[in-house]
Amino acid sequence: MIDSYGSQDLSNISNNIFSKLKNKKIITNGEYCKLFEKKISRLVNSKYTVVCNNGTSALMMSLLALNKKKIIAIIPNINFVASANIISLLKGKIILCDVNRKTGMVDLNSFKKILEISKKKKIKPNIFIPIHYGGNVMDLSMIKKLCFKNNIDIIEDGCHSFNSSKIIRKKKVIVGSCQFSKITTFSFHGVKNITTMEGGAVTTNDKKIYSKLILLRSHALKKTKINDPYKMLYPTLNFRMCEMSALIGLQQIKMIDKFKKKRNIIVNSYLNKFKKFEKYFKPLNFKEKNIFWHLFVIQLNNSKNKGVFMKNLKSKKIGTQVHYKPLYRHLSYRNNILINDYANSNFFYKHQLTLPLHTRMSLKNVDYIVKNIKKILLNKNL
């Protein structure tokens, strides 16, 4: 149960879910997908939602929907590979932004520096894709102003932070409401806070973008006459979600309050117990009750022993993970990027460790993890 840092929780999915689809005419992108979209919009406070087959597709559709001749995108260096891979496939240019050492999210000063350097080099970034890391909600208010001034569109990667919200500058900010962006993307992969097995969604308040996303999701086909089945407007792919996934998503949505509460209880237990461990590591604390915690992250004071620490935890069947390796360290991106500074990204990468956090865990599991961490730290003198 705790041999992985995250896990799906399908305990509320009824065994006869398949019977709802047996006699349906349409089993993909049908009525359950539409209902799932409505529920997502209501939850995150967006005008429109387009569901799709995973979070990577959600990012790909979003980048295509913004219709840039050549994509020049600023993305965080501490990042999953999805956005960088898509930009590369679309023959765009990647600019890596350093992160804040304490949050792992884009640092405002680094962002400003990138704009200065870009100006000097006569490069015009046109898209920015920040990540709301680990369930946290990033403050995008200042960056939004800079982006507006410089004609940069924002796509929020909300894959870690579905339904998370936080009071920022006295205002409630819900990830997905697109208060600071054109588009937000989500993933419903098994390890995320709610799952459709594979799945994703894009939210927006812009009707034109919404209409474009609908076309992009399904080969951009427009029905014409009965004897001419469809007109293809431009090349795209099949990003559709199936009805089975939407049905699972609808049932998962009903569990959100329970899931959120349980994750909060586990996090609070960790935070309390780890107060005595400050000599060895500090946990990231997002400090708000409406956060839908995705990752429980600690930062080791001494990064040299991280490998030994992880190995020892593994031998006790405690799964850990590193989120993430800075993108410039991947061979494919080493020579194909613009980068300003990566000192903080490297620091974050070297010291960061994700411990198990999911709703199938019990407080007894937390006790077991804490007890073993204590043993390993003392015995191995880490």
Ligand SMILES: Cc1ncc(COP(=O)(O)O)c(C=O)c1O
């Ligand atoms: C931050 C981030 N963006 C994008 C993705 C891609 O989502 P998916 O795996 O559903 O394609 C992930 C998935 O792990 C992610 O963590």
